[in-house]
Amino acid sequence: MTKRLCVIGGDAAGMSAASQVRRSSKETEVVVFEMGSDVSYAACGIPYFIAGLVPGIDDLVARSASAFREQGIDLRLRSEVKAIDASSRRLEVWDHESSSSYEEPFDYLMIGTGARALMPPGFELAYPAHNLNDARQLDELIQSNRPKRVVVAGGGYIGLEMAEAFRIRGLETHMVEMQDHVMATLDTEMAVHVEDALEKAGVELHLGAGISQVLSEGGRVTGVVAGEREIPCDLVVAGLGSRPRSEIASEAGIEIGESGAIAVDHAQQTSVDGVYAAGDCAEVFHLVRQRWVNIHLGTIANKAGRVAGLNIAGGRARLPGVVGTAMSRICETEVARTGLSEREASTDGRDYVSAAVTTSTRAHYYPGAGEMHLKMLADPDTKEILGTQIVGLEGAAKRIDVIATAITAGMTVSQVVDLDLSYAPPFSSVWDPVQVVARRLSSVMDSSSE
């Protein structure tokens, strides 16, 4: 008997689930409701579009609406789901085209509503860089108003990448970060290397005070106030984080987790049978913190969406969880982290030991070798790795994947020292940098246990 899957949201999580069901189950009808006009786009690519490295905004679309339709997915754009009736298993859909609403029944539901950019009061004239519409507007504004000075609010991943984009585009670029250092996901001693890279890239940093006011004249931005300072500018872009869009689920009586995102199990099912959620709007299990968290990354959305799809199609897939891996780049400098930072370990009340090294991205004699800073944390009792942070030049950041894998496998620090990792002079020293920091941490643990 034919079953009907309705999917709310046509980005990474929603379309991964829809495609997976389409592939795995011929009998399931798949209907996707997307409130905007774009599907399956790479929000992570927005900074590179703004920088001018990606020729057109359509290049950021991984797969077009028509490709999904050809696959047999009933994809409805500008169709906003206003309410979920979990007991009668019906959706209330608002069609922005015809300005009318209708109801749609479902057997299975997949919620992939994503997140919204955090825009505090007073930021009405600031621009987010959250979806393709934001990107279009921002690009149009830059082309029409020709701003000369931009303030990037927030020194996280988006802020970092947008700052690089504006520098490439030739704008005088300021970054305002409320905390004393950029990149709150890194410990201070690692964040300062990112700050060096930002300054080297020509970004002026204003740390330790957030933006209290966006100044304007006649609807045009003229500057911002950050602490005691006034920074004149003609454009403000906000990278202040994002919040899960979980209201529609909450209103339907679906359980919301402590993080404010939709609570799910490892099969991506919510508290309501047959109703799944994945991506930025849902929680995901953190294998190191051993609790459910809410992290907004495309990698997680794709994996979780796929697992939801496999299960809706009758499979028994489980997403074990994440370990907090993330990476970014500011010009030549790469940044990556996985597991717990010292700050997170403290917050969680975890006992830890740590070590840091500065090493080289290549063999010492090979031309073009650059600095690479690593910091590693471990549990002093089990000796298991808790987390690692890397800041360095070409080839530095992707090494975090070795540690993400090791943490997932529950490896100890000395097991990483023993790993049979690859080596050639253009790529590393004979001990890979992740093993250099592991050896240092191993010594620290040995001497502290004597």
Next chain:
Amino acid sequence: MTKRLCVIGGDAAGMSAASQVRRSSKETEVVVFEMGSDVSYAACGIPYFIAGLVPGIDDLVARSASAFREQGIDLRLRSEVKAIDASSRRLEVWDHESSSSYEEPFDYLMIGTGARALMPPGFELAYPAHNLNDARQLDELIQSNRPKRVVVAGGGYIGLEMAEAFRIRGLETHMVEMQDHVMATLDTEMAVHVEDALEKAGVELHLGAGISQVLSEGGRVTGVVAGEREIPCDLVVAGLGSRPRSEIASEAGIEIGESGAIAVDHAQQTSVDGVYAAGDCAEVFHLVRQRWVNIHLGTIANKAGRVAGLNIAGGRARLPGVVGTAMSRICETEVARTGLSEREASTDGRDYVSAAVTTSTRAHYYPGAGEMHLKMLADPDTKEILGTQIVGLEGAAKRIDVIATAITAGMTVSQVVDLDLSYAPPFSSVWDPVQVVARRLSSVMDSSSE
């Protein structure tokens, strides 16, 4: 009471052990005998010296003889150990400086005699590229004779890197490989991508017939005969592999393994108590093949030498083993492998399934994205990954480390699909290439079990 450690061989394994003992045990006297004039050098850097990328040969020395002496190591150059008397615990040493021999007692012995380049009969006029002396001679020859056409014998890692070096130096470069394809450590479908890269780099390939004769006139090379062909040239460089230098150990009654290298346990101890061996001359345990093998790589020599040193200093270190990881590069193309190739799996009588994909080194829209080919093997019963091969452009090869780590941890293919790996558009697609091939292999296994 002071104990004396004698170390035979002053390269990676020997000096790692010596340094480790010097650091960990103040009471142990450390004497190192090196038959040549160089210590602790990076043989892997020789191609880059020949290419002219590394200014001087001394740049390849990781740590100078005087630095080791300052550390308190009694380092004796041009001192060749001719015999080991394991029962009386004495060495017979030939001093090349004074042309005289003497005896030296030891409490502990560490054998790090390395390997010698394989030079078949008839190759007397060919040059190896095995140690710094070879490199010096080769460089001098190129400067004095100004050869125009070089034949590289052997299409393995050394052959690949030497071919690149000669192309950089502007020589017409031919590669002769006895087998039908280069890179015997890769399966054919992957090796052909390396052949494409060699041809793109301007290297002329001669496959399927080895060199039967090196032609010469008046002591100068004029060409080689390979199968039916005669290839004129004025320089022949051999990268035909290497053999462990285990004779001295064998003659002392120390057990030699099936591979022809010195048999050791996971503590690096040989069949004689207190006598250790590590590096190219010794065996190492292959965690996937579950047997002792002999692999000549600096990474293994450094790790095994360190473990030997820790144990000589009274520790209880163990080297679990290796998984067969190796990498190389030919111009822009990176090559890496770990675990078992299809050929090795067949040789070992292992059941396997495999899948291959071609994907991209970056997000599809990010400029400069290049092709990347991956092949993965798994055990059809346990679903554990058996091996992976990668050939691709910038950033491709180092990804092998994720799989080396996963194999070491005994991960299944679907556990790799679930890994929380890092992502940013300049570095990968949202599913890392190692996960793309793992997903493909997962599908193959699912459909074959249906």
